[in-house]
Amino acid sequence: MAVATAARTITIAEALNESIRLEMRADPKIVIMGEDIAGGAQVEHLEDDEAWGGVMGVTKGLVHEFGRERVLDTPISEAAFIGAAVGAAATGLRPIAELMFCGFLGSCLDSLLNQGSKLRYMFGGKATVPVTIRTMIGGGFRAAAQHAQTLYPMFANIPGLKVVAPSNAADAKGLLTASIRDDDPVIFCEHITMYTLKGEVPGGEHVVPIGKAAVARPGSDVTLLGVSLTAVHALNAAKTLAEEGIDAEVIDLRTVSPLDEETILESVQKTGRLVIVDEANPLCGLASHIAGMVASRGFHWLRAPVGMVTAPHSPVPFSPVLEDAYLPNPKKVVAAVKETCSSAS
């Protein structure tokens, strides 16, 4: 399948597919594994290009090009195959493994908590674990408590892991390429509601460095910080706020670990106000960490308390009315910004 050399508008799912395809062409040590990642293994009547390619179709067609030796359907054995991806990485491959929903971390936590993240350190720097774990995060699909979680704070809390969560198609391609090429284990978070989101994506090779936040919209009155879908919420909120005379700067974090503290602090220095939007649970979470970091390093620039729009401290509910109440959205962000901007300074 030809990959375009010029920029064009494609979905996040297509951008991810393109990244994997280009990297697999360039490096024979890349294999990809996961449940139904090819789909229909050993089903005789099924042509490879008709196979699922993952439950969201992100890896569709890869098996046709690279064969089942490199595009490996796994049994529903997350502990074994995420661990095998770690073991393969430590012995010379550059595997990509798909942990379908991040809630399935419960079935394979040891492989990431005690093996993949720690081998290098425990072995005194003598092991390298270049594995990429792609996993779905986020609510909005009415998938309820076990299939709608946002666990990047949990991953980021583990030294040895890097954690990435793009918000648009170009970054999805560029950051996945950087993740695959990275010599450390990377957890690559894909928001369940965003696969069909379209954006302009460079053709050919495209790399976005890990650990670098983007100023998605410059502004002067308040800094709005989001990651993955909440970066999109922040941008939408900024449009509404602009109509009301509030000029918000939007930072798309893009990477949770390593955290780009400098870009956040530079923005806060400029605006003096910060509202953090985060779909994860709040306790010991990303928003509270960033608020703490800014209080520690940039308190003197703050003209108002740091605002936080997060999920509540509860599991993700099922009923649409409840899930909508649970999730951050642009309206909640606008309200939080107004409160922050009305604080005395």
Next chain:
Amino acid sequence: MNLSQDQLRSMYRTMVSIRNFEETVKQAFAKGHIPGFVHLYVGEEAIATGVCSALRASDTITSTHRGHGHCIAKGCDMNSMMAEIYGKATGLCKGKGGSMHIADVGKGMLGANGIVGGGPPLACGAGLTSVVTGSGDVCACFFGDGACEQGTFHESANLAAIWNLPVIFVAENNGYAQSTPASYHCAIENIAERAASYGIPGAVVDGSDVFAVHEAAVEAVKRARAGQGPSLLECKTYRHHGHFEGDQQTYKDDLYKSVSQGKDSIRDFRALVTEHGWFTSEELDAIDREARQAVEEALAYAESSPLPAVEEVTSDVYVSYP
């Protein structure tokens, strides 16, 4: 038996090196010279020796919390090993791993593992690397009877079977998961019988008989290297010391103790090879002395080595992290 004099000599040296190393660690630990805690391999030497002597240098192994013997059998340097156990900068892992995470990836030793059942998924990964790169290497995955009750073992045995991976699962059944008898924690007597449920060969061998272990391992390695997939080898063995050093071992019954005392792979090896006239007692005594001296040197090296610099706390977490 298809073993050369050199192979036999090497196997004997490995077994007595392990025994000496572990008894030396025991004494050093009792004196308070070793931080943390240690799990000794005394009584199980024939397993690591029998299996690793069937491997080639580029093959890999995964190990357990009771990993010193696997390290020595896979050719790790004893000076660096002892220094690691002492937490010194000159250790195999620069003092960051310790006894439970001792590793030497360059030697194919993919790490002792503090997590019971942590090794089997990693072994599948090493097997996958072999298949994808076409290296023909195999991975021997050591684990105890306790780990047989972890889901990771079942998942990995099945995965290795369906992917036809060159992995040899080596169950070291020493009768106890910490203090819990295998008769309690395992619903069947022979763990190897589980092989049938994964459609792979399973065999039970006397884990104190280095020849029996070696022969079974050679067969499993041959299959794996020929692309015929994994095997499960259960080695019945006896742990002569406690689960960890300091364990009062009140749970061991009289039968276990008496059988355990009667099992000595090194004594049996000596009896057999001298009986056949392959070696004289004097030749074996000389190997004993060499092994003892090498371990004494390792101890002196560890004791005289520098501690890690405090700045090392945050190094080696990542290849790169701005």
